[in-house]
Amino acid sequence: MVLIAWIGLGIVGLVAGAFLFYFNRFAVLGNRIDNSLSQIDVQLKRRADLIPNLIETVKGYTKHENAAIKAVTEARKALVSAKGIEGKVKADKGLESALKTIFALAENYPDLKANTNFLELQRELATTEDKVAYSRQYYNDSILAYNDLCKTFPGTFFAGVYHKKAREYLNLQMTESDRKKVDVKF
Amino acid sequence: MNEVKRIDFRDQIARNKRKSFFLMFAVFLVIVVLGYVISKAYEPGLFFIIMIISIIGSISYLLISYYNSDKIALFSVGAKEAKRGEYKQFYDIVEGLTIASGLPMPKLYIMPSRQINAFASGRDPKHSVICVTEGALERLDKKELEGVLAHELGHVESYDIRYMTLIAVMVGIISIISEIFLRSLWFKSGDNNDNKGSIFMIIGIILAILAPIFVFFIQMAISRKREFTADASAVKFTRYPDGLISALKKIGQENQPEKKINKAVAPLFFANPFKEIGSTHPPIQKRVEALERM
Numbered sequence: 001m002v003l004i005a006w007i008g009l010g011i012v013g014l015v016a017g018a019f020l021f022y023f024n025r026f027a028v029l030g031n032r033i034d035n036s037l038s039q040i041d042v043q044l045k046r047r048a049d050l051i052p053n054l055i056e057t058v059k060g061y062t063k064h065e066n067a068a069i070k071a072v073t074e075a076r077k078a079l080v081s082a083k084g085i086e087g088k089v090k091a092d093k094g095l096e097s098a099l100k101t102i103f104a105l106a107e108n109y110p111d112l113k114a115n116t117n118f119l120e121l122q123r124e125l126a127t128t129e130d131k132v133a134y135s136r137q138y139y140n141d142s143i144l145a146y147n148d149l150c151k152t153f154p155g156t157f158f159a160g161v162y163h164k165k166a167r168e169y170l171n172l173q174m175t176e177s178d179r180k181k182v183d184v185k186f
Numbered sequence: 187m188n189e190v191k192r193i194d195f196r197d198q199i200a201r202n203k204r205k206s207f208f209l210m211f212a213v214f215l216v217i218v219v220l221g222y223v224i225s226k227a228y229e230p231g232l233f234f235i236i237m238i239i240s241i242i243g244s245i246s247y248l249l250i251s252y253y254n255s256d257k258i259a260l261f262s263v264g265a266k267e268a269k270r271g272e273y274k275q276f277y278d279i280v281e282g283l284t285i286a287s288g289l290p291m292p293k294l295y296i297m298p299s300r301q302i303n304a305f306a307s308g309r310d311p312k313h314s315v316i317c318v319t320e321g322a323l324e325r326l327d328k329k330e331l332e333g334v335l336a337h338e339l340g341h342v343e344s345y346d347i348r349y350m351t352l353i354a355v356m357v358g359i360i361s362i363i364s365e366i367f368l369r370s371l372w373f374k375s376g377d378n379n380d381n382k383g384s385i386f387m388i389i390g391i392i393l394a395i396l397a398p399i400f401v402f403f404i405q406m407a408i409s410r411k412r413e414f415t416a417d418a419s420a421v422k423f424t425r426y427p428d429g430l431i432s433a434l435k436k437i438g439q440e441n442q443p444e445k446k447i448n449k450a451v452a453p454l455f456f457a458n459p460f461k462e463i464g465s466t467h468p469p470i471q472k473r474v475e476a477l478e479r480m
Contacts, residue, residue: 032288060401127278134286137425142288 022158029146033167036139037085043131044088051076054121058102061112065105083097086171092132099125136170145168202345210248211355217244218379227387236419255351256307256315259451262300265297265317276323279332283339284424292316292342301444302326302437305454306338307351314342326433333430334456340419346412354451410468413474420448
């Protein structure tokens with residue numbers, strides 16, 4: 001009798017432990033997704049904040065590059081006003097290609113290329129672009145971990161109990177209209 | 187596939203924590219036994235006092251080395267803190283990698299050496315340090331440096347740093363203690379002539395010789411597999427094995443053995459600071475092959 005009671009108690013303990021463990025796993029992995037999402041946002045905002053400074057520096061050295069400068073300003077505006085993380089990441093793609101034009105143009109202006117402020121901004125923008133890529137990678141990794149937990153046994157059982165569903169990856173398929181927006185005219 | 191990998195990884199962390207605990211416990215026992223042997227060999231009358239001293243001493247030694255192992259390792263290679271303004275690229279790369287790995291930002295250090303090398307240390311990811319040589323910063327390009335630093339972050343993430351630094355620091359001290367003991371024997375001959383004393387003296391000598399060798403072998407066995415795992419983590423963070431491969435090849439071609447580095451801290455490093463034979467690291471060629479298969 002005593003033995004059966006102990007075994008029963010052990011089983012109850014194990015089940016309760018499993019419920020607790022999975023509750024915490026879902027909470028931890030869910031938080032990780034939210035944090036990595038806000039990390040992408042932080043890096044994109046940092047990029048947008050760097051642009052006005054860059055424009056000022058470039059304007060001081062160039063005369064006939066208004067189209068390129070305007071394209072960057074427009075792309076920045078698109079980034080700042082973009083809604084949702086997918087829209088923002090797409091807008092950042094546009095900003096990146098507009099910036100490429102500016103940096104290519106800088107080759108024609110030796111004074112600009114030698115300007116420490118300009119070099120610093122160029123480095124900083126490249127770094128933030130790396131960080132955006134890394135934070136997107138971590139975001140997708142976090143989703144992968146979360147979805148693995150949701151879709152494998154016994155996690156799939158607890159996902160049902162706690163009403164947790166697999167989450168979506170970042171969908172960055174560029175549509176035709178997105179692509180047109182970022183065109184740079186000369 | 188990925189799920190399996192992730193669970194393995196959590197196992198690895200648990201294993202490292204467990205091993206660190208057992209290592210500290212074993213070191214505690216070794217010190218107490220050494221204290222016992224030394225007291226029997228020299229002054230049987232002071233047995234209890236020596237035992238109490240060695241127990242208190244070993245516990246405080248364990249606590250001090252647990253909380254300061256990273257500082258001891260950094261001090262022993264003459265590293266100094268990297269200033270953010272001076273080493274921008276170093277900071278940029280590590281910041282990017284901490285985002286990719288979700289790890290907290292480690293403290294960054296520079297050590298003076300022409301070699302291309304790096305190591306990570308600390309007791310957990312929140313108290314971690316990464317140190318690179320001046321040579322690595324000068325001679326590696328951005329992608330290569332990124333690979334090397336991602337490898338070091340791999341050691342941080344898996345708690346290798348705790349176990350490896352503890353081993354390095356504790357081995358260092360044990361070998362120093364037994365060296366002192368051995369050396370003092372040369373000046374003590376003739377004082378202790380009864381049989382009982384000399385038996386303990388022999389045991390003492392044997393222990394003193396064996397202790398560092400014993401730990402040296404543990405050290406070798408542990409760090410070889412870890413390098414492959416950390417290489418794999420580096421690829422997981424950067425998604426770019428070529429940077430790490432090219433850094434390893436550069437090290438294989440250019441690195442000269444470094445004489446200034448203490449043997450005890452060698453396993454911490456990215457690449458073996460000495461020669462390949464009897465080394466604490468797998469051969470570079472093997473690591474490159476494993477990376478090329480990824």
